[in-house]
Amino acid sequence: MLEIADENRVRTLTLDRPEALNAFNEALYDATTVALREAAADPEVAVVLLTGAGRAFSAGTDLGDLQAMATDPDFIPGEFGFNGLIDALSSFPKPLIVAINGIGLGIGTTILGFADLAFMSADARLKCPFTSLGVAPEAASSYLLPRLIGRQNAAWLLLSSEWVPADEALRMGLVWKVCPPGELLAEARRHAEVLASRPIASLMAVKATMTAPTEEAVAAARARENGFFATLLGSADNAAALTAFNSGSS
Numbered sequence: 001m002l003e004i005a006d007e008n009r010v011r012t013l014t015l016d017r018p019e020a021l022n023a024f025n026e027a028l029y030d031a032t033t034v035a036l037r038e039a040a041a042d043p044e045v046a047v048v049l050l051t052g053a054g055r056a057f058s059a060g061t062d063l064g065d066l067q068a069m070a071t072d073p074d075f076i077p078g079e080f081g082f083n084g085l086i087d088a089l090s091s092f093p094k095p096l097i098v099a100i101n102g103i104g105l106g107i108g109t110t111i112l113g114f115a116d117l118a119f120m121s122a123d124a125r126l127k128c129p130f131t132s133l134g135v136a137p138e139a140a141s142s143y144l145l146p147r148l149i150g151r152q153n154a155a156w157l158l159l160s161s162e163w164v165p166a167d168e169a170l171r172m173g174l175v176w177k178v179c180p181p182g183e184l185l186a187e188a189r190r191h192a193e194v195l196a197s198r199p200i201a202s203l204m205a206v207k208a209t210m211t212a213p214t215e216e217a218v219a220a221a222r223a224r225e226n227g228f229f230a231t232l233l234g235s236a237d238n239a240a241a242l243t244a245f246n247s248g249s250s
Contacts (some may be wrong), residue, residue: 002031009046010189011039018054020091024085024107024165026078033080035204036088041166046203048092049183050111051099057124060106066133067242070234083226086139090116090218093204095195099188100124100175104161106138109174113144116207118175119188126174134159134237136228143221146217147214149173229241 002012003082013035015022031037039045052058061082068075078084087112089096098112100120108124112118120126130137137158145154149172157174168177179187195203232238 022057023059025062025215057104057170058108110139110141120175142220
């Protein structure tokens with residue numbers, strides 16, 4: 001479900017549910033949260049590199065889980081769940097590099113708001129499907145994405161539910177570099193190892209000075225988004241979208 005490998009002070013976390021396009025179910029949310037917390041506390045880890053196995057980076061939240069949350073009173077959430085992962089990303093004190101190896105939907109795109117460097121395969125695509133699912137944005141993306149890529153680029157990404165190809169993601173500034181598919185991980189790792197060769201305390205100090213000014217705004221954005229999400233989840237539009245998806249008609 002989540003592969004963890006260490007080399008040269010870089011910890012690589014590989015989302016490994018290829019049969020589900022690495023969609024996050026509750027178990028994967030929990031595993032990734034724990035892995036980030038452990039990497040943060042490990043004095044031998046300087047940098048985390050996050051990627052996916054197979055043809056997807058992540059297809060976002062598992063829609064079976066999303067529908068169960070909205071309709072099943074017996075649904076059992078994970079120990080940390082989605083919000084636990086966002087807590088871990090928000091507070092992660094070391095450089096986080098994301099290598100988008102394939103399609104990224106939902107959290108597979110909004111996670112880039114927390115990335116310090118993002119690399120993307122030339123054949124990958126990104127999408128924020130919130131309006132097509134009748135729900136609200138997530139992961140402080142309503143705040144982080146306008147800061148990262150500008151108001152109008154973020155508005156298109158969050159409002160349209162349209163795919164964004166790699167060249168467009170690069171133009172927007174959503175990712176830092178686009179790589180040929182066969183070179184993505186090597187290029188991301190090369191940069192990760194440059195960072196990992198520096199003193200960890202210095203890396204953490206630099207990151208803290210960059211993220212501290214936004215902490216309150218990120219928390220406020222998450223609270224607003226969660227409020228809208230709670231209102232819209234299970235609404236008529238959301239229920240119809242999930243039903244259409246599960247029946248294969250969308």
